[in-house]
Amino acid sequence: xxxxxxxxxxxxxxxxxxQLLIDENIDSFREIFLELHPYDQAxxxxxxxxxxxxxxxxxxxxxxxALIFEAIELEDEExxxxxxxxxxxxxxxxxSYMYTDDVVDVxxxxxxxxxxSYLEMMDSETVEEINELLAYEExxxxxxxxxxxxxxxxxxxVRSAMTVLRNEAPNAETIYYVFVVDDNHRLTGxxxxxxxxxxxxxxxxxxxxxxxxxxxxxxxxQEEVAQIMKDYNFLAxxxxxxxxxxxxxxxxxxxxxxxxxxxxxxxxxxxxxxDIDDIDAGPFKAAKKRLPWLIMLLFLGMLTASxxxxxxxxxxxxxxxxxxxxxxxxxxxxxxxxALAVAVRGIATGEIDEKSKAKMILREIMTGLITGIVCxxxxxxxxxxxxxxxxxxxxxxxxxxxxxxxxxxxxxxxxLLIHKLGVDPxxxxxxxxxxxxxVTSILIYLGLATTFLGQLS
Amino acid sequence: xxxxxxxxxxxxxxxxxxQLLIDENIDSFREIFLELHPYDQAxxxxxxxxxxxxxxxxxxxxxxxALIFEAIELEDEExxxxxxxxxxxxxxxxxSYMYTDDVVDVxxxxxxxxxxSYLEMMDSETVEEINELLAYEExxxxxxxxxxxxxxxxxxxVRSAMTVLRNEAPNAETIYYVFVVDDNHRLTGxxxxxxxxxxxxxxxxxxxxxxxxxxxxxxxxQEEVAQIMKDYNFLAxxxxxxxxxxxxxxxxxxxxxxxxxxxxxxxxxxxxxxDIDDIDAGPFKAAKKRLPWLIMLLFLGMLTASxxxxxxxxxxxxxxxxxxxxxxxxxxxxxxxxALAVAVRGIATGEIDEKSKAKMILREIMTGLITGIVCxxxxxxxxxxxxxxxxxxxxxxxxxxxxxxxxxxxxxxxxLLIHKLGVDPxxxxxxxxxxxxxVTSILIYLGLATTFLGQLS
Numbered sequence: 016x017x018x019x020x021x022x023x024x025x026x027x028x029x030x031x032x033x034q035l036l037i038d039e040n041i042d043s044f045r046e047i048f049l050e051l052h053p054y055d056q057a058x059x060x061x062x063x064x065x066x067x068x069x070x071x072x073x074x075x076x077x078x079x080x081a082l083i084f085e086a087i088e089l090e091d092e093e094x095x096x097x098x099x100x101x102x103x104x105x106x107x108x109x110x111s112y113m114y115t116d117d118v119v120d121v122x123x124x125x126x127x128x129x130x131x132s133y134l135e136m137m138d139s140e141t142v143e144e145i146n147e148l149l150a151y152e153e154x155x156x157x158x159x160x161x162x163x164x165x166x167x168x169x170x171x172x173v174r175s176a177m178t179v180l181r182n183e184a185p186n187a188e189t190i191y192y193v194f195v196v197d198d199n200h201r202l203t204g205x206x207x208x209x210x211x212x213x214x215x216x217x218x219x220x221x222x223x224x225x226x227x228x229x230x231x232x233x234x235x236x237q238e239e240v241a242q243i244m245k246d247y248n249f250l251a252x253x254x255x256x257x258x259x260x261x262x263x264x265x266x267x268x269x270x271x272x273x274x275x276x277x278x279x280x281x282x283x284x285x286x287x288x289x290d291i292d293d294i295d296a297g298p299f300k301a302a303k304k305r306l307p308w309l310i311m312l313l314f315l316g317m318l319t320a321s322x323x324x325x326x327x328x329x330x331x332x333x334x335x336x337x338x339x340x341x342x343x344x345x346x347x348x349x350x351x352x353x354a355l356a357v358a359v360r361g362i363a364t365g366e367i368d369e370k371s372k373a374k375m376i377l378r379e380i381m382t383g384l385i386t387g388i389v390c391x392x393x394x395x396x397x398x399x400x401x402x403x404x405x406x407x408x409x410x411x412x413x414x415x416x417x418x419x420x421x422x423x424x425x426x427x428x429x430x431l432l433i434h435k436l437g438v439d440p441x442x443x444x445x446x447x448x449x450x451x452x453x454v455t456s457i458l459i460y461l462g463l464a465t466t467f468l469g470q471l472s
Numbered sequence: 473x474x475x476x477x478x479x480x481x482x483x484x485x486x487x488x489x490x491q492l493l494i495d496e497n498i499d500s501f502r503e504i505f506l507e508l509h510p511y512d513q514a515x516x517x518x519x520x521x522x523x524x525x526x527x528x529x530x531x532x533x534x535x536x537x538a539l540i541f542e543a544i545e546l547e548d549e550e551x552x553x554x555x556x557x558x559x560x561x562x563x564x565x566x567x568s569y570m571y572t573d574d575v576v577d578v579x580x581x582x583x584x585x586x587x588x589s590y591l592e593m594m595d596s597e598t599v600e601e602i603n604e605l606l607a608y609e610e611x612x613x614x615x616x617x618x619x620x621x622x623x624x625x626x627x628x629x630v631r632s633a634m635t636v637l638r639n640e641a642p643n644a645e646t647i648y649y650v651f652v653v654d655d656n657h658r659l660t661g662x663x664x665x666x667x668x669x670x671x672x673x674x675x676x677x678x679x680x681x682x683x684x685x686x687x688x689x690x691x692x693x694q695e696e697v698a699q700i701m702k703d704y705n706f707l708a709x710x711x712x713x714x715x716x717x718x719x720x721x722x723x724x725x726x727x728x729x730x731x732x733x734x735x736x737x738x739x740x741x742x743x744x745x746x747d748i749d750d751i752d753a754g755p756f757k758a759a760k761k762r763l764p765w766l767i768m769l770l771f772l773g774m775l776t777a778s779x780x781x782x783x784x785x786x787x788x789x790x791x792x793x794x795x796x797x798x799x800x801x802x803x804x805x806x807x808x809x810x811a812l813a814v815a816v817r818g819i820a821t822g823e824i825d826e827k828s829k830a831k832m833i834l835r836e837i838m839t840g841l842i843t844g845i846v847c848x849x850x851x852x853x854x855x856x857x858x859x860x861x862x863x864x865x866x867x868x869x870x871x872x873x874x875x876x877x878x879x880x881x882x883x884x885x886x887x888l889l890i891h892k893l894g895v896d897p898x899x900x901x902x903x904x905x906x907x908x909x910x911v912t913s914i915l916i917y918l919g920l921a922t923t924f925l926g927q928l929s
Contacts, residue, residue, distance in 0.1 A: 050684060054704045088703075177669065184670050191648055191665070208648070208665060212634065213641050227507060245732070246545075247511045248725040250707065267724055268705040274728065275702070278735030279817065285742055286813030298838030302846070305810045305839070309847055309876075312806055316799035317854055323795045330794050334787045337794035338780045341801050341910050342773035348906075349744055349769055353762050356743030360736065381755030382762070389759070390766055397774055419766075449805075453798050 033063060036070045044074055053086035061087065065100055077105055081112035084121070094124045107136035114188050115141075116161035116269065119148045148263075156240050157233035159273065160254040160263035163187050166194045167220060169203060174216040180208070189251045189266050195224045201259045204228055230255045233262050240265055241273045242365055281359055285352070315450040322454060326461035329468060335402070336464055339411045340457060342394075347418035347456035348449035350386060354379055354426030355448050362430060362440050372431060376424070383423030391416035406467075414463055418456035425451065490520060493527045501531055510543035518544065522557055529558055537562075538569035541578070551581045564593035571645050572598075573618035573726065576605045604719075613697050614690035616730065617711045617720035620644050623651045624677060626660060631673040637665065646708045646723050652681045658716045661685055687712045690719050697722055698730045699822050738816055742809070744769070744904075772907040779911060783918035786925060792859070793921055796868045797914060799851075804875035804913035805906035807843060811836055811883030812905050819887060819897050833884060840880030848873035863924075871920055875913035882908065 035044040048056060060071060060083050072080065080101075087097075098106050098121065110118050110133060122130050122145065134142050144162050151157030165183045167176050176193055184190050193211065195204035204224035214223055230253045231240045244252055244267060251266045296304075323330075330337055358375070361367035367375055391412040398408035426448055430440035492501040505513060517528060517540050529537065537558075544554075555563050555578065567575050567590060579587050579602065591599050601619050608614030622640045624633050633650055641647050650668065652661035661681035671680055687710045688697050701709055701724060708723045744765040753761075780787075787794055815832070818824035824832055848869040855865035883905055887897035 052684065052686065052704055086705075181670050184666055190669075208669075209641055212647075212665075212669075213638050227509065229509065245725075245728055247509055248543075250724070267707070267728075268702075271702055271724075271728060271731065274731055275735070278732070278739065282735065282739045282742065282817065283813060285739065286809045296835075298835050298842060301814075301835060301839040302842040305807065306843055306846055308810070309803060309807060309843055310850060313799070313803060313847055313850055313854075316802050317858075319798050319802075320795040321858070323798070327791055327795070330787075331791040334784055334791065334794075337787050337791075337797065338777040338784070340794065340797055341776050341780070341914060342770070344798050344802075345773050345776075345907060345910060346766060346770060350762065350766060352743045353765070356740060357758075360739065378753075378755050378758065382758040385755060385759040386763055386766060389763055390770055393767060393770055397770075401774075401778070450802060453802060457798060 029059060029062070032059060033067060036063070036067050036074070039070065041074050048075075049079065053082045056083045057086040057088070068097075068100055072101055072105060077108035078112045080105075080109045084109060085113055085117045094121045095129075098125070099129075103132060104136060107133045111137045111141050114161045114163055115144050115148055115263075116159060116188075118145055119158070122149065151233060154237050155233065156231045156235040156237060156254045156265060157262065159237055159240075159269050160233070160265045161188050161269075162263045164194060164251070164253075164261075164264040165190055165192075166196050166200075166261060169195050169197065169219075169221040169224070171220050172216065173211055173214045173218045173220065173223070176206070176211055176220055177216075180211075188264070192251050192264075193220075194228075194253050194261060194264070195220055196261055199258075200261055202228060202230055202253055202255050202261050205253070228253065230259070231265070232256070237273045238277055238363065239365070241270045241277070244270045245274070277363060281363060285356065285359070312447075312450055316453075319450070319454050319457060323457060323461065326465055329461060329465045332468065333464070335407060336461070339407075339414075340460070343411065343414050343418055343456050343460050344453040346390060346415055347422040347452040350383070350419045351422035351426040351448045351452040354383070354423045355430060358427045358430040359440050362434050367431075376427060376431070379423050379427040380420075383420040386423065387416040387419035390419055410463055410467065411460070414456065414460035417459045418452065421455050421459070422448075422452040425455075486516060486519070489516060490524060493520070493524050493531070496527065498531050505532075506536065510539045513540045514543040514545070525554070525557055529562060534562055534565035535569045537566045541566060542570055542574045551578045552586075555582070556586075560589060561593060564590045568594045568598050571618045571620055572601050572605055572720075573616060573645075575602055576615070579606065608690060611694050612690065613688045613692045613694060613711045613722060614719065616694055616697075616726050617690070617722045618645050618726075619720045621651060621708070621710075621718075621721040622647055622649075623653050623657075623718060626652050626654065626676075626678040626681070628677045629673065630668055630671045630675045630677065630680070633663070633668055633677055634673075637668075645721070649708050649721075650677075651685075651710050651718060651721070652677055653718055656715075657718055659685060659687055659710055659712050659718050662710070685710065687716070688722070689713070694730045695734055695820065696822070698727045698734070701727045702731070734820060738820060742813065742816070769904075769907055773910075776907070776911050776914060780914060780918065783922055786918060786922045789925065790921070792864060793918070796855075796864075796871075797917070800868065800871050800875055800913050800917050801910040803847060803872055804879040804909040807840070807876045808879035808883040808905045808909040811840070811880045812887060815884045815887040816897050819891050824888075829888060833881070833888070836880050836884040837877075840877040843880065844873040844876035847876055867920055867924060868917070871913065871917035874916045875909065878912050878916070879905075879909040882912075 032044065032047060035047070048059075051059075060068065063071075075083075084097075087094075101109070110121065113121075122133065125133070134145065137145075148157065148160070148162070163186055165180055165187045167179055171179075180190050180193065191208045193206050193208070194202060195206060197203050204220075204226045205228040206220060206224045210223060229243065229247060229249070231243065233254055233256055240252065243249075244265070249267065251264045253261055254263045254265060256262055358367065358379075361375070394415050395405075395408040395412035398411055399405055402408070429448065434440040489501065489504060492504070505516075508516075517525065520528075532540075541554075544551075558566070567578065570578075579590070582590070591602065594602075605614065605617070605619070620643055622637055622644045624636055628636075637647050637650065648665045650663050650665070651659060652663060654660050661677075661683045662685040663677060663681045667680060686700065686704060686706070688700065690711055690713055697709065700706075701722070706724065708721045710718055711720045711722060713719055744762075815824065815836075818832070851872050852862075852865040852869035855868055856862055859865070886905065891897040
């Protein structure tokens with residue numbers, strides 16, 4: 016996509032850059048390469064082979080390399096591969112120049128032994144910060160925050176705040192917010208750079224800071240943090256501990272990744288793939304990701320078949336009944352997935368909470384009734400005009416109506432139940448609930464048919 | 473969720489605020505209310521009834537109200553409702569204080585006549601800007617950009633840039649980037665506030681600006697813009713015309729909305745709901761959104777039934793065959809949805825382009841073969857141990873293997889085809905492709921069964 020953008024034609028020529036590396040033309044390479052945005056640097060770095068990357072390590076300092084590693088977007092296991100290409104000392108130095116949240120992402124992918132060997136080579140203050148972050152549970156605010164932020168004391172002046180900012184600018188992840196703390200490093204306020212630059216230099220921070228600072232706890236779920244930042248349009252949010260002591264900040268770029276990740280996650284679970292596989296993955300890797308679902312569902316499908324076997328006698332007598340099995344199970348699956356999707360997204364975005372739960376279930380029961388009756392009537396009509404039989408039509412119509420009602424209630428109730436148990440409701444995903452609805456809808460259909468068998472023959 | 477956050481307990485008491493309005497205690501109300509973040513103000517504003525909102529309009533100036541209206545998150549049609557509660561002159565003045573991108577969002581929801589009446593009351597310069605934005609097609613960069621940004625000429629100094637920033641700070645949507653333009657207002661560079669505050673005041677902007685500025689065109693798709701901002705971690709991106717003349721900027725908060733919207737959109741299409749209905753919608757509204765899909769799929773299901781009718785004789789002879797119909801159509805539907813989800817997300821994120829298309833199809837064919845063979849073998853084994861028949865097992869296994877292969881190819885090929893035709897590939901959504909795969913898989917199954925019928929009885 017990037018290549019299609021005409022505004023970027025000035026950017027760089029990949030082949031030229033590669034040639035400069037092959038020719039070991041260090042000066043020209045650095046001149047062109049270091050002008051690039053870190054994202055473009057990372058794209059180039061990922062694309063060239065390991066031999067050429069070796070030359071890049073020679074030509075760039077660990078500090079310059081750190082910017083690339085922060086901008087890189089890799090499958091988790093690839094970080095390891097790239098890191099092990101480097102000399103360990105070089106790698107450790109590079110890591111020490113990265114923002115702590117990014118270092119933690121990388122170190123989380125390494126085995127214990129390698130992680131330790133890198134940490135041993137880094138200075139003790141950084142190691143302490145990193146170890147603190149490594150200790151937080153995955154998907155919490157603590158795990159995605161960074162410790163590089165700018166803080167000042169309440170009784171500073173705007174002038175001294177600006178001096179602090181100028182000094183911290185090269186290191187802090189954002190300098191657009193300055194966090195105000197007391198002597199115990201407890202968060203008491205926030206002030207934006209926007210406010211600072213329009214204020215008189217002698218003003219006390221205490222007089223212009225915003226005391227109603229919104230913060231999150233280190234243990235808060237990342238999805239909750241994302242929701243707050245989205246609602247308030249923040250560029251960064253402070254992360255505090257039990258006594259409001261500042262631990263770090265989370266910046267908007269990390270939140271975009273969270274939003275993207277969670278949405279993809281819900282989406283791929285609805286589709287029954289453990290995650291949306293990247294396009295470069297080979298067929299074996301793709302098959303490996305998809306097979307667990309397919310095989311699990313095969314077994315559930317066998318369950319459906321064995322339940323149907325109980326009605327084999329009925330099917331044997333009226334073969335026409337079999338014609339409508341896909342229709343009934345399909346319709347019930349579709350309405351269940353619709354209800355499920357609404358419930359899963361509602362829970363994920365926080366729109367459905369304790370209070371609105373009962374209301375939602377009630378709404379879904381009504382919706383299931385309405386859609387069930389409408390679809391049932393349609394089916395009776397169609398079958399009557401097609402097969403000229405009212406009794407089969409009534410049977411199929413009644414089965415469809417009941418199945419839609421049951422599927423709609425299940426689709427909204429099951430995610431709520433799973434959420435209550437503290438599990439991500441998206442695991443009650445599409446294929447799973449579809450198979451469940453298959454079973455119930457066929458039971459309803461063939462159960463009704465067996466009961467009224469006398470009328471059918 | 474917000475209520476659960478202990479850090480926010482200091483925020484405000486809704487009932488107290490409401491009481492202040494009922495008591496017409498303007499001073500206390502303003503003192504507390506104006507301290508709140510606009511998002512909290514908007515939440516309160518939305519919750520109270522129209523009578524109390526009338527008092528809010530009396531107590532707040534149009535400028536103060538503009539902040540609330542920008543922060544509000546409404547269903548499209550609700551903007552209209554709130555706006556019409558206000559006096560027209562008050563509403564028009566409020567609109568003129570809002571950022572142009574937000575005004576355009578509101579005006580887009582009004583009918584021609586009302587829109588004109590508001591525009592007539594606003595000053596001509598603002599109206600011109602708004603009309604320019606209203607003319608851009610929906611979902612393009614032009615339609616979501618704002619025209620409130622800070623720009624300076626190349627030959628300015630850092631000092632004069634800072635002066636411009638201080639003056640523009642109250643109006644510009646972001647002051648963290650300053651865009652550098654030439655005499656014809658063509659974009660030539662960008663400089664961040666971060667760079668400005670660490671530079672010497674007499675430095676020329678031209679010497680420190682970044683000339684490799686990444687920009688988008690007014691006609692670019694909003695999804696492309698989101699991808700670029702996400703990749704580069706920008707807080708804002710400039711939007712230019714044909715000759716690189718600056719038209720506006722898009723800020724990160726708007727991009728978060730785009731990412732959210734597009735992901736929800738793909739998700740709801742996979743689930744077969746036109747959009748994820750909001751929790752407050754009644755059952756009739758919800759049913760209305762879901763029924764079109766269900767009924768369309770009912771007709772397709774009838775098509776499946778009428779195709780199966782061709783094989784009624786076969787089903788009549790071997791009733792056992794009917795037992796495996798849900799299994800086969802379910803498995804084929806599942807594998808088709810998996811392939812579809814990967815393709816739709818790949819196209820949406822730009823990972824799949826012209827070059828990687830052929831590679832992806834090839835990968836999917838291989839993946840379909842592998843998953844098909846593995847599932848087929850499983851099924852043969854299960855049926856052999858359950859029913860002690862090899863021939864039915866072979867038949868069902870072969871049908872499953874073929875159906876998975878066909879479904880996987882269809883799941884990846886159809887979205888590519890639809891995308892090629894210039895339509896959003898997500899319309900080839902889950903239920904649709906599932907039904908298609910139902911038909912083909914049952915045809916394969918019953919076709920094979922009829923061919924080998926001699927062996928079956």
